Amino acid sequence: YGTQEVNEKGHLTIGGVDSVDLVNTYGTPLIAYDIALFRERARAFKETFRAEGIQAQVAYASKAFSSIAIYEVAQQEGLSLDVVSGGELYTAVQAGFPRERIHFHGNNKSEAELEYAFAEKVGCIVVDNFSEIELIKRISAMRKQEMDVLIRVTPGVEAHTHNYITTGQEDSKFGFDLKNGQADEAFYRLHNVEYIRVLGMHCHIGSQIFETTAFRFAAEALMNKMIMWRDEYNFICRVLNLGGGFGIRYTEEDAPLAPAKYVEEMASVVLSMTRQHQYPMPEIWIEPGRSLVGDAGTTLYRLGSMKEVPEIRTYVAVDGGMSDNIRPALYGAEYTAVTANRMDEPQTTEVTIAGKCCESGDKLIEQALIARPQEDDIIATFCTGAYSYSMASNYNRLPRPAVVFVEDGMHQLVIRRETYEDITRLDIPLQAVKRGDT
Numbered sequence: 001y002g003t004q005e006v007n008e009k010g011h012l013t014i015g016g017v018d019s020v021d022l023v024n025t026y027g028t029p030l031i032a033y034d035i036a037l038f039r040e041r042a043r044a045f046k047e048t049f050r051a052e053g054i055q056a057q058v059a060y061a062s063k064a065f066s067s068i069a070i071y072e073v074a075q076q077e078g079l080s081l082d083v084v085s086g087g088e089l090y091t092a093v094q095a096g097f098p099r100e101r102i103h104f105h106g107n108n109k110s111e112a113e114l115e116y117a118f119a120e121k122v123g124c125i126v127v128d129n130f131s132e133i134e135l136i137k138r139i140s141a142m143r144k145q146e147m148d149v150l151i152r153v154t155p156g157v158e159a160h161t162h163n164y165i166t167t168g169q170e171d172s173k174f175g176f177d178l179k180n181g182q183a184d185e186a187f188y189r190l191h192n193v194e195y196i197r198v199l200g201m202h203c204h205i206g207s208q209i210f211e212t213t214a215f216r217f218a219a220e221a222l223m224n225k226m227i228m229w230r231d232e233y234n235f236i237c238r239v240l241n242l243g244g245g246f247g248i249r250y251t252e253e254d255a256p257l258a259p260a261k262y263v264e265e266m267a268s269v270v271l272s273m274t275r276q277h278q279y280p281m282p283e284i285w286i287e288p289g290r291s292l293v294g295d296a297g298t299t300l301y302r303l304g305s306m307k308e309v310p311e312i313r314t315y316v317a318v319d320g321g322m323s324d325n326i327r328p329a330l331y332g333a334e335y336t337a338v339t340a341n342r343m344d345e346p347q348t349t350e351v352t353i354a355g356k357c358c359e360s361g362d363k364l365i366e367q368a369l370i371a372r373p374q375e376d377d378i379i380a381t382f383c384t385g386a387y388s389y390s391m392a393s394n395y396n397r398l399p400r401p402a403v404v405f406v407e408d409g410m411h412q413l414v415i416r417r418e419t420y421e422d423i424t425r426l427d428i429p430l431q432a433v434k435r436g437d438t
C-alpha cells in the first residue's frame, strides 16, 4: 500500500519518515499523506493523455480530501480542480488556485455560491438542473459576465466496483437524464444565451470502479448525444468530461486497473467515434478523487483498551474511529492495518479494531491481522487518504486529527489537530432571555 517500508528499528516508514517519529511529533490520531504518491498518480493520468495526443484536463475531485496544502500540490502538478461547494471554492481561493482551472459542481448550488463562483471567475460551472439554469442566466445577465458551462447528464449507467448496470433512465439526484429529453431541453435552454457558453457535457458514473466497460458505455452515450446536437443545431462540444471513479486497492482482494488503462479505454471510444462521424476531437476531462489521494494517506492511531469476548473476538480500541473514518460504519468499507511500531514481528493476531465513539458500530476493521497487541502500540490503517478526513466529524466532541504531508524523508503539518477550544468555538452560552419580538 503506497510507499510504506520498514526501517532498521522495525518501524513502518511513510514517504521515508519513521511513523513512530511522526506520532511522537504530532500525536495521534494522525493522517499522513505521502505526497510523492499523489504526484505520481497525477502525472500518470496526465502522461497517458499526452501519450495519446489528446488535449485534456485532469481535475482533482477535492471532495476526497480538501485542504489548502493539497490544493497547492494540485496546482504544482498542473491539475485542475473540481469543487462542489462555496467552502471548497473558498479553500481553493485561499490556496491561490488558478480560478480558470476550477470547475464548480453541485446539485443544489445556492445563489450565493453561484455569485461567488462568478465573482471569482471560475473556469466553468457544471450545470446540474433546470433551477440552476435559470439562476445562471439571471446572474450572468445581471453581471454582464460570461460563463462557460458543462451540462451534467446521467447516461443511464451506474457503476460500482465490479458491477455496472445500464438503465433507460437513471434514478439519480444529479444531472439531466440523457434518454428522456431532459438533456436536450437543458441544452436548448442554454445555448445561444448571451453570456453563456456551452463548453460540452459531463457525466460521473460512480466510484471505486474496477472495470472499463461502464466508462466506455458512458463515453459512447455522451458522444452520441454530441453528434445529435451537431446534426440538429450545428453545435460542437469542445469538452467531454467523463468524471472520476477509478478504483484503488484497499485490501488484497481489490484489483484496480492502472490509471492509464481507464484513460486509454475511454479515449479509444472517443477517438473512434469522432473519426467515424467526422466530429472534431473534444478535449477529454476527468475528475479523479480517490485514485489521486486514497492510497497516499495512512492513519496512525494509538492502541488503548482491549477486550476479549471469549470464542468470538478480541476488540482492540484505538484513539479515533468513525469520527475520523466513517467509511467502515457507513459503507462497510474494508481496510488493512499493521502494528506500525513492531513491523519486525509477525502480524498474525486476528483482532477487531474498534474506535472510541459511543456506538457499537464504530469498528474500523472487523478482522485485522496485527502483531500481538500491546497497549500503546501504533496501529496504521492504509489507504485512508480519500473520504476519511473530508467526511470526519466531531461526534462525541472528539477533536479531528492532525494531517501531515511527508515526502522524501521530510514532513510538514498541513492541518493542525483540533483543540478543545476549537470544539466549543461556535457555542454560545445561554444569555438573558430575550423576547421573540425584540
Ligand code: LLP
Binding pocket: 061, 064, 082, 105, 203, 204, 206, 207, 208, 243, 244, 245, 246, 287, 288, 289, 290, 291, 327, 331, 386, 387
Ligand atoms: N466527479 C464527480 C461529479 C463526483 O461526484 C465524484 C465523487 C468524483 C468526481 C470523484 O470520484 P472518485 O474518483 O473519488 O471516485 N464518500 C464515498 C465516495 C463518494 C463519491 C462522490 N462523488 C466514499 O467514501 O466511498
